[in-house]
Amino acid sequence: MDSAVSVHNLVKIFGSGKNTFRAVDNISFEVGKGEIFAFLGPNGAGKSTTIKMLTTLLVPSGGEIRINGFDPTSQQDKVRSSFGIVFQDPSLDEELTAYENMEFHGVLYKVPKKIRKQRINELLKVVELEDRRNSLVKTFSGGMRRRLEIARGLLHHPSIFFLDEPTVGLDPQTRNQMWQYVLKLNKEEKITVFMTTHYMEEAEKVAERIAIIDHGKIIASGTATELKKKTKASSLEDAFLNLTGKAIREEEMSGVEHMRMRRQMFGGRR
Amino acid sequence: MNTIYILWLRQLKRYIRSRSRMIGSLGQPILFLVALGFGFGPIYARAGGGNYMQFLAPGIIAQGVLFTAIFSGIELIWDRQFGFLKETLVAPVPRLHIMLGRTLGGATIASLQGLIVFVLTLVIGFRPVSILGVLQAVVIIFLMALLFTSVGTAIASTLSDFQGFQLIMNFLVMPLFFLSGSLFPLTSAPGFLKVVSTIDPLSYGVDGVRGALTGSVHFGLGLDYLVLFVLISIVLITGSYLFSKIQI
Numbered sequence: 001m002d003s004a005v006s007v008h009n010l011v012k013i014f015g016s017g018k019n020t021f022r023a024v025d026n027i028s029f030e031v032g033k034g035e036i037f038a039f040l041g042p043n044g045a046g047k048s049t050t051i052k053m054l055t056t057l058l059v060p061s062g063g064e065i066r067i068n069g070f071d072p073t074s075q076q077d078k079v080r081s082s083f084g085i086v087f088q089d090p091s092l093d094e095e096l097t098a099y100e101n102m103e104f105h106g107v108l109y110k111v112p113k114k115i116r117k118q119r120i121n122e123l124l125k126v127v128e129l130e131d132r133r134n135s136l137v138k139t140f141s142g143g144m145r146r147r148l149e150i151a152r153g154l155l156h157h158p159s160i161f162f163l164d165e166p167t168v169g170l171d172p173q174t175r176n177q178m179w180q181y182v183l184k185l186n187k188e189e190k191i192t193v194f195m196t197t198h199y200m201e202e203a204e205k206v207a208e209r210i211a212i213i214d215h216g217k218i219i220a221s222g223t224a225t226e227l228k229k230k231t232k233a234s235s236l237e238d239a240f241l242n243l244t245g246k247a248i249r250e251e252e253m254s255g256v257e258h259m260r261m262r263r264q265m266f267g268g269r270r
Numbered sequence: 271m272n273t274i275y276i277l278w279l280r281q282l283k284r285y286i287r288s289r290s291r292m293i294g295s296l297g298q299p300i301l302f303l304v305a306l307g308f309g310f311g312p313i314y315a316r317a318g319g320g321n322y323m324q325f326l327a328p329g330i331i332a333q334g335v336l337f338t339a340i341f342s343g344i345e346l347i348w349d350r351q352f353g354f355l356k357e358t359l360v361a362p363v364p365r366l367h368i369m370l371g372r373t374l375g376g377a378t379i380a381s382l383q384g385l386i387v388f389v390l391t392l393v394i395g396f397r398p399v400s401i402l403g404v405l406q407a408v409v410i411i412f413l414m415a416l417l418f419t420s421v422g423t424a425i426a427s428t429l430s431d432f433q434g435f436q437l438i439m440n441f442l443v444m445p446l447f448f449l450s451g452s453l454f455p456l457t458s459a460p461g462f463l464k465v466v467s468t469i470d471p472l473s474y475g476v477d478g479v480r481g482a483l484t485g486s487v488h489f490g491l492g493l494d495y496l497v498l499f500v501l502i503s504i505v506l507i508t509g510s511y512l513f514s515k516i517q518i
Contacts, residue, residue: 055360057518080362091353095284107276108361136287152357 003066004160004192005031005054010063012049012216023049025216026063031209033159036186036193038207040200040240043249046216047196048088051164054194055085068159081109084153088164088196090145094138098129098148101137102155109156116155123151126181143174150178154185161185163195167202179206200237210236214244273363274371281342281375285382292383295341299334299387303327303394306453319455327388327396328407328480329452332414334387335380336472339415340443342376343422347429356518369513373419373506380415381408398483406482406491413498414475417505424509427516446472456488471501 012024024046031037041047052058054065056072056079065071070078092101099120106116124130127147137145146166153161163182167175183206185191197203203210204224211221220227220243224236233239285292307323307330314322349355358368385408398404425438449463450472456464467473478494481487487494 052518057356057359059517077362080360083360085360087353087356089353089356091357093280093284093354094352095287096280100280100283104276104280105357105361107272108358108363110272110362 002033003030004033004035004068005029005037005194006066007050007054008064010050010053010065011061012046012053012058013061022216024053024060027213027216027218028063029211029218029221031192031194033192034186034190036183036206036208037195038203038210039194039196039213040198040203040210041196041213042244045213045244045249047213048164050213051085051162051194051196055083055162056080081156082158083160083162084156084158085162086146086149086153086164086166088168090149092137092145092148092152095136097134097136098124098140099133101148102152105152105155111156119155123154127151142169143171146170146174146178150181157189158191160192160194163193165196165198167197167199175202182206200235200240204236212240212243219243273361273367274374277358277368277371278375278378281372281379285379292386295334295338295383296386296390298337299330300390302330302333303391307394323391323395324397324484325455325480325486326453327391327394328483329450329476331384331387331391331407331411332450332452332472332476332479333447335384335411335414335475336418336447337443338383339376339380339418340422340438342379343373343419343424344426344435344438345376346372346423346426347432347435350426350430350516350518351432355516359516359518365514365516366510369423369510373416373423373509376419376422377412377415380419381412384411384415399485403482403485407479410475410478410482410494410498413495413502414472414479417471417475417498417502420502420505420509424505424512427509427512446470449473450476451488452476471497474498 007030008028010024010027011022014021014023027046027050039047039050049058053060054067054072056076059073065073067079068082070082072079093104096104102120102124103116106120111119121130124133127150129144129148129151132140132144137148140148150166161182167178170178179202182193186193195203195207207224209221209223210227211218212227213219220230222230227239228234228236231239231242233242303323303326307326311322314320314325319325346355359365388407398407449466449470451459451467452472456467456473459467474489474494474497477487477489478491478498481491481494489497
């Protein structure tokens with residue numbers, strides 16, 4: 001099979017002894033090459049954990065993953081070269097300029113110097129940050145940072161692009177522009193897109209296929225139309241709510257979020 | 271090679287750009303030099319110890335190196351908290367290179383900080399015995415910086431937030447400094463203190479720097495180098511193992 005991502009019986013268990021938590025519970029799915037695939041689910045459903053396992057950041061407790069045919073647990077570098085990622089949380093170095101962040105990425109991914117320079121310039125133009133290339137990232141707005149992260153994720157010409165809630169906190173203009181660019185890439189460069197989002201209309205508009213995960217299990221998958229038909233809902237949002245229930249999920253605050261809150265409260269910088 | 275270089279460069283750029291941090295971290299050494307150096311100087315001389323500033327300066331240089339080095343290593347927690355670590359961990363490069371680049375960058379910064387303190391001590395009245403000694407001190411300062419940056423990185427690899435940071439400051443960094451013979455001569459220290467100081471790795475760095483700059487040693491330069499080299503190897507190996515095990 002020509003799959004960009006293929007997952008079989010994937011399991012991730014956190015904790016040990018009596019306090020175990022199955023964050024991802026025996027899921028299987030395939031994403032075809034060149035497809036736009038949306039992975040949806042309430043908070044704490046297991047989306048990010050799955051992405052972390054797909055992108056070599058977490059080791060699975062069980063099951064099998066293939067990214068472009070490679071195994072993230074044993075062929076890490078081959079897997080890592082084949083995808084680009086925009087993380088859910090910011091991942092830029094604020095003390096570096098936009099150009100330096102790109103340059104850093106290019107060096108890590110062994111993009112030859114000449115091509116690196118050329119591509120960085122091209123990409124910065126595309127995300128409209130050309131005139132801010134030498135500004136420190138800490139002076140950037142949320143939208144600008146996201147755009148820079150997208151440009152960075154594409155610098156090494158990945159064949160799979162992971163977007164983990166890429167549009168959180170962006171205004172509709174930036175969101176629209178971002179998706180247009182991603183769609184264009186998908187069409188022209190045949191990049192496979194694996195995305196998660198909380199905006200259902202976004203998933204409906206962009207994704208060719210959708211999987212819904214809840215409590216670590218995939219509870220439905222198909223096109224938006226199929227999901228709506230299956231749940232007799234008029235919109236994907238209703239379909240989603242019918243499938244996952246209306247109770248609000250409590251996500252335990254991690255250390256990272258605590259820190260961020262404290263940082264915001266004191267308006268501190270690093 | 272390129273990976274190590276770009277990570278080293280990043281650490282340096284961050285250091286040069288955060289001037290407030292650079293200046294802020296000089297406050298402590300200045301305070302020590304002025305309060306202890308000038309405050310205890312007369313008593314030390316009366317007790318027959320000679321010029322206290324000559325004795326103290328190398329210890330304070332070592333203190334500057336120690337604090338900056340540990341902090342540079344611990345900075346890894348910031349990168350983890352603010353996401354940048356993920357960017358490096360999903361890149362197709364060996365984690366060992368990432369860890370080495372970071373550590374060398376941190377060690378370079380800590381060495382620079384040590385040299386700045388050295389210049390300060392010159393202003394205050396410290397006089398090294400020879401140029402050759404100064405060059406040798408630079409080497410020992412770098413080894414010390416390397417050791418403690420690796421210690422910081424190794425510790426930070428096992429922590430996911432800053433909750434343990436205060437603990438590290440109070441139960442690791444402060445004892446390392448105060449018990450190292452930076453402030454008092456080990457030769458005349460009571461037995462138990464001498465024992466504790468002998469197991470404090472910083473003692474060998476202080477002794478080395480003091481030996482190189484003033485010619486007076488306690489352990490001897492040969493032993494200082496040996497201890498520093500052995501510890502650096504042990505901590506670097508442990509650190510890269512811990513770093514390679516980081517999951518986010």
